[in-house]
Amino acid sequence: MLRIPLLLCFVFSVIFAFGQKRYSISGTVKDNTTGETLIGASVRIKEIPQGGTSTNSYGFYSVSAPDGDYTLLYSYLGYETVSRQVSIHKSQVIDIRITPNSSLKEVVISANKPNNDQISSPQMGLEKLNMAQINAVPVVFGEKDVLKTITLMPGVKSGGEGNTGFYVRGGASDQNLILLDEAPVYNASHLFGFFSTFNSDAIKDVSIYKGGMPAEYGGRLSSVLDIKMFDGNTEKFTVQGGLGLIASRLKVEGPIDNGKGSYMVSARRTYIDLFTKASKDSTVKGSSLYFYDVNAKANYHFDSNNAIFFSGYFGKDVIALKNTFGTNWGNTTGTVRFNHVFSPTLFSNTSLIYSNYNYVVQSFQTDNSFKATSKITDLNLKEDFQWSASDDHRVKFGFNVIHHNIEPGNISSDADNVNDINVQKRNGYEDAIYVSDEWKASSKLTILYGLRLSGFSLVGPGTIDTYNTAGEVTDTKTYSSGQTVKSYYYLEPRFSAGYQLNDENSIKVSYNRNTQNIHLLSNSTTSSPTDLYVMSSNNIKPEIADQVSTGYFKNFSDNKFEFSAEVYYKWLQNQIDYKDGAQLIANQDVESQLVYGSGRAYGLELFLKKKYGKFNGWVGYTLSKTEDKFAAINNGNYFPARQDRTHDVSVVGIYQYNKRWSFSSAFIYGTGNAVTYPTGKYSTGGLTTFSYSGRNGFREPATNRLDVGATLEGKEHKKYHSSWTFSIYNIYGSREPYSITFRDSKTVANTTEAVETSIFATPIPSVTWNFKF
């Protein structure tokens, strides 16, 4: 943080002498009907084609022009383009409201050429998801889901049915930074990955960075999934919700103080347990199986330069079996943000962020009762500045301090069968300062370059062991509160450049380095809520990833279609795996159970998207390879990571048939997971036991599935609106293998067999009724 003055010097040094006197036009772009600010809306000056920009996360924009008369064009996908004549003789604030197109009108190509951001921006590896499309994609049980839709993008792979994680460009699932209104969400899944923690009613905007990570993001290697919640309707009080097969949703929103502010509260809960409560079986009756989550947000604009935002998320999963055990886990996040516009060209945001993930496992058995808990808590101060230094330079800089506290495991027992255990808490600080500049070097060439200095310190109190590679303690030291155990500093260069060949074609290159200091340890092949988070330490070095990528981007038919082809190569250092028989739960010596290695991932991603129109959707294809290398595994040779997927295809189509009916479908095909199958068998301890050679040398069968959906909009009513969503998941009943296990045959004596388990091997229909008034 002491380096901030230095940073500012650097920032100012990138400023070039201004020629002509220029004036700023700044303001916010909002939805005309709800007052929601629009993120990423395009703002252009017709007379200065290079001088365009887009609104930031708070809907704020700033452009500049010399003295004169201009036409400002405001556009956003799914909205009418607005043009505004202005005479500019001084800096001024122009707040604009734009109106959504009715869906059928979208067919008409607006007179003004729509946004060609993909071509003009140097950013690559970025997928912006359109909420309208997310809401249209059919999903299991009809619970529309941001995370499920994201896995339909090239380069993003789902962990499979019933798996928590998603994998970006070969990275592990803990290498994704998942932000909900800037607060990191540690476990983004409900019920072991069937649903994500993101209730799409509450979500305004979703972007995922697969590469070319801008300097303002850091802390994870593979991706940034940036999710923004709705601010709430500033115009009127509205209620909307839905009744689905397994869950219900309700959202209320409305203005505060005549639209100076607004609030939004959105909640959802499953109700399978209402049926179990009615069961005659007393065990079933006394058992629980549900999740719920609540998103809440409020904002208040003191004046056009100052605004405050509060957002919070609380979610929990509960599973319990009567007289046997209970487990629950959940995330809590809270963010307070303060926007301040210092000048029309300098925008700032200060965030204070709280994030917590915890789990509890309880045994209710009389002779073996105990309670095990674990949690991770972050407190985070973040300061971001956006400075439109000139039309050619848009500068971002800021800093970030995070305090992490991990309670790896506490076990307590009322009965006298288990010893109480409190594994030492760990504290750490993760700091970063960054600066980046988007420089329009010429009318063709734009360069986005930046630098992020990230630091991590593990601090006391605590007694810290140092382990050798055999996992034996070589040194033990006790540290007092706040005393530094180990610090790491890394400079992370971020660079992207886009060269626009013409209005419809561009090529881009990027390089970025990312480091990661929070690591998820999981000793099962699929993640579980009891997976353990650890920090970098004297034993665990920060993970490092370097990624280079290049791509060709093309828009055609008046930007109606977007095509991109990107190739990437990623080097991974200090990757973590565990030893055989590793015991991770409530283990004081957990760091003795780890081994370290490296990895590499490379691939090609092709993406063709039709952004709007009566028929829209996309086709994605990924060809990739992801390999790990650990000295102790596979004789020290590279082996395919479990999530290595050679081929991956996704096709999404959405068709607006008429005003009332729309149809959608999603198809996926992918190479199966890399897995370890037996290469022989022998007998040990009286049991048939399998022998193995090498890690992940086999493939599960390829997966493929088609889901279809339809939405019926209710007849127009003055007071309310309703709609029905129908979907069939896995319409042709494809068996996606969840696991393949090997055992003694149940039918033929003295032989062995392979058994495939699948979760949804039959079509799963669902229906949801949605309302709004």
Place this chain on the structure above:
Amino acid sequence: MKTIQSYISLSIILLFATACTKVVDIKVGNDTGRLDIEANVTNTSLPQVIRLSKNVPFTDTNTYPAVTGATVSVTDQSGQVYPFVEGPTGTYTSNSLTGVAGNTYKMTVLTNGNTYNASSVMPAQVMLDTLTSQNTPTPGSDNKKEISVHYHDPIGVDNHYRFVLWVNGVQERVVFAADDQFNDGKDVSVILRQDDVDIHAGDKAVVEMQCLDQPIYLYWFTLSQQSADGPGGSVTPSDPPTNISPVSLGYFSAHTTQTKSIIVK
């Protein structure tokens, strides 16, 4: 903590009540003819048995070719060598060796020009107090029973256990391994949770309790983690870490043994 993992597995099973399984043809690899040494020295006066065999392809029957003509011996910590005499089908036995708790034993196997060594410590015996049976708690498993073992773990020492369960004379195909990380010095109950064979009232259950040293516990614990309790609960499988050098399949275990039986109520 094994219990926690089994609870998470149970949760997944509850959730995936709709899951279906089927036997499939899977192309697996073929890396066979590897030596498997299964060597036990116990504190009973029965003949001590070391069995040598080779692994076979997955698709073959479960018959493992015997390794004959090997020279096998165990040496105790006083240097006394006990040669093992070759019997039928790759078994080598000694009638003169009875293991003593607290002693270290070394095994030497010479076969096909290679010498394999291992050493194992027989820990102090912890007695198995009782066996009990109770209803299985999972919904829908009416009348199914599960067996619990009860013992008192000695305080202040690391203890490692393995249990072997037979129901009506047939060994259950589950590896049960336990340690005292969470219950050192306590009265311990361990549920032998399994879904291999349904147990009902009237069945005869027999449990052998073994007290093991740490490397052998790691061997069994690793195997138990791989034999998935259900979907999602297993680790990436590999050959469990052996105490035999150079590495072969199998293990050399000096352990105490005690057996109890009950009629399930």
